[in-house]
Each structure stands twice: as C-alpha cells, then as structure tokens.
Amino acid sequence: MAATSFKLNSGYDIPSVGLGTWQGEATAVKAAVAHALKSGYKLVDGAYCYGNEEAVGAGIKEALDSGIKREDIFVVTKIWATYNTRVAEGLDKSLKSLGLDYVDLLLIHWPLLLNPEGNDDKFPKKPDGSRDVIHGWDHLEAWKQMEAVVKSGKVRSIGVCNYSKSYLQKIIDNATILPAVNQIERHPWLPQSDITELAKSKGIHIMAYSPLGSTGSPVAEAEPVVKLAEKYKVTPQTILISWQVASGHTVLPKSVTPSRITANREIVNLSAEDTKSLDDYSADIVAKKEWKRFVYPPFGINFGFPDKQ
Ligand SMILES: NC(=O)C1=CN([C@@H]2O[C@H](COP(=O)(O)OP(=O)(O)OC[C@H]3O[C@@H](n4cnc5c(N)ncnc54)[C@H](OP(=O)(O)O)[C@@H]3O)[C@@H](O)[C@H]2O)C=CC1
Numbered sequence: 001m002a003a004t005s006f007k008l009n010s011g012y013d014i015p016s017v018g019l020g021t022w023q024g025e026a027t028a029v030k031a032a033v034a035h036a037l038k039s040g041y042k043l044v045d046g047a048y049c050y051g052n053e054e055a056v057g058a059g060i061k062e063a064l065d066s067g068i069k070r071e072d073i074f075v076v077t078k079i080w081a082t083y084n085t086r087v088a089e090g091l092d093k094s095l096k097s098l099g100l101d102y103v104d105l106l107l108i109h110w111p112l113l114l115n116p117e118g119n120d121d122k123f124p125k126k127p128d129g130s131r132d133v134i135h136g137w138d139h140l141e142a143w144k145q146m147e148a149v150v151k152s153g154k155v156r157s158i159g160v161c162n163y164s165k166s167y168l169q170k171i172i173d174n175a176t177i178l179p180a181v182n183q184i185e186r187h188p189w190l191p192q193s194d195i196t197e198l199a200k201s202k203g204i205h206i207m208a209y210s211p212l213g214s215t216g217s218p219v220a221e222a223e224p225v226v227k228l229a230e231k232y233k234v235t236p237q238t239i240l241i242s243w244q245v246a247s248g249h250t251v252l253p254k255s256v257t258p259s260r261i262t263a264n265r266e267i268v269n270l271s272a273e274d275t276k277s278l279d280d281y282s283a284d285i286v287a288k289k290e291w292k293r294f295v296y297p298p299f300g301i302n303f304g305f306p307d308k309q
C-alpha cells in the first residue's frame, strides 16, 4: 500500500500528496482547492508570491464550512525573497490572506534577498530591468527568524525550498532547529540526488515540486514513464506522482482541472523493480547531462546546483 503520509523531524505527519497552486488564477484556484480538499486531499501548497492566497484561503474556507476539520488539513506557505529579513511580517501577510491563525509548514521560498525597500513588493527591479538582489546577504539570517516564529504558535514546522547541497549543509551546521523539509524541483529529468541523499541522511523530508515538469506536464512524454503507464493501465502523470511517493517524498501536482485533481490522488503501488527502472533512467539522464530544470528564476545567483555550474 502506498504511503499516505510521512513523519517529519518536527513530530508532525505530512501527507504524501498535496495540491500545488502556483500559476493558478484566483477563481480557478479557489474551486481547485475546495474540490481537492472535499475529494480527499489533505495538503495544499501555496506561497505569498503566487499572488492567489486569498483565493486559496477562500477554497479552504469552503472546505471547512463543508465540515472538514482544520486539524485534518496541512497548509503550506512560503516566505518570499523580499521578506527574508522580515519573516514574521511575511508570515502574518499570508495568514491574513489565507484566513488562518496558523500554517502547518512555513518555508523559505528561495535563499536570497530581494530589496525589501525596492520598487515592488514581490519583484523589485533595478533601472536596467534586472531583479533588485541584495548581494552579500547571509541566508542563515532568515533561518534564525524562521526558528523564532515557531515559538509564536503560528507555525508548526519550518523548512526551506531550493536549497542546494552546500546551502543545506550550512543550515545543518548552524541550525538550532533543523529544517523539517527541503522542497525542490524533482522529476525523472531532474532527480537532484545529491540534495535528496543529504536531506534523507539528516532526516529532512523532501517535497517534490513540478513533478510533472510544470506547465503542460512535459515529463509525461518520457518513454519509460509512458511504458509504465501502459503496464499499470494509468496515465503517465499517475506514474510520475506515484514514483515520488514510492521514493518517500511528498509530491505536489498542480492542476485547476477537477478531473485531473481527482486523478492525481490515485497512487499506484509501483514494484521495487519498476521504481528502480525509473531511478536508473533518471540517473542516466544525469550521467549524460541531459537534465532539464523547468523552474529557475533570473535572480543572477549561483545557488550551487550541479546542473547550473
Ligand atoms: N518552492 C518552489 O520554488 C516551487 C514550488 N512549486 C509547487 O509545486 C506545484 C507543482 O508544480 P508546477 O510547476 O505547478 O507544475 P506540475 O509539475 O504540477 O504540472 C502542472 C501542469 O500539469 C498539468 N496537469 C496536472 N495534472 C495533470 C494530469 N493528470 N494530466 C495532464 N496534465 C496535468 C496542469 O494543467 P492544468 O492545471 O491546466 O490542469 C499544469 O499545466 C506548484 O503549483 C507549487 O505549489 C512549483 C514550482 C516552484
């Protein structure tokens, strides 16, 4: 039986599958969140910078009003890069938008600082149009503020996103509270095994984002994925999602299409042999440097990802 949840190092359980909400237009994402939670999803993944947290909150409210209990759902939000020196303030903005008094998991979205006094609350730009990055900022500062907000009772677990091996090691070496999670792009064309192995060795849970390859689910066309879909009589997307759960990761497929949202929760029990066949395909992609990273914003910073050196 495929895992329905995993235990975090914070002591809380995290569901194995959650609904992604990035790039979801307000009306569609409200309906998607309500449909997902009413159809059995237990986790919703959002972020301040997605600009749709009021709609996510409205979808959550619709589900709670239908009788679902707050303690039975797991809500994730992320501190955006303009708030990495104002974590408590960023958290309060998201809680207000979501209409909640706590979130289950708060994440640092990217380990850099965008100018908090810049010309835009989310995406400040320099006169030349490039992103207004404050260079020389130490991401440990944000982590210390994350550790502080846990005491507020507004957050149950804290973690990071997009931390490469070197960035994660720096947190591991200096943290009072270890991250519960590292949320990273992960699919067969970008397994990020170096980061995954370090995280697992320290009890840090991996959440796989863009598991389908983001918009248009391009990774669903990978031949080994298509073959396994035929074998298990499911869609390639179901194979991609099930592979993550079989690997011990929480997976965050995004959809605003009700039928797809329902389908994305159907996890198949991949055999050890079939899981390994995808692992081997993925390792071969890396060996041939044919990796594909679909989410890499133009921050102009080297985060230490092997595929970006
Ligand atoms: N921490 C971070 O920096 C990041 C976090 N994330 C999180 O991960 C989530 C998922 O990643 P995301 O990049 O959105 O994309 P996904 O990899 O989840 O792919 C989403 C795309 O696949 C389509 N799709 C979804 N299910 C199916 C299906 N069953 N059959 C066919 N097509 C399907 C969707 O279409 P449609 O919606 O039209 O149905 C959409 O175009 C995000 O929404 C966000 O919550 C993502 C990126 C970065």
Ligand SMILES: O=C[C@H](O)[C@@H](O)[C@@H](O)[C@H](O)C(=O)O
Pocket (backbone or CB within 6 Å): 022, 047, 049, 050, 295, 296, 297, 298
């Ligand atoms: O969470 C999804 C991604 O990280 C997204 O937040 C970024 O890609 C952002 O749109 C940006 O352009 O910097």
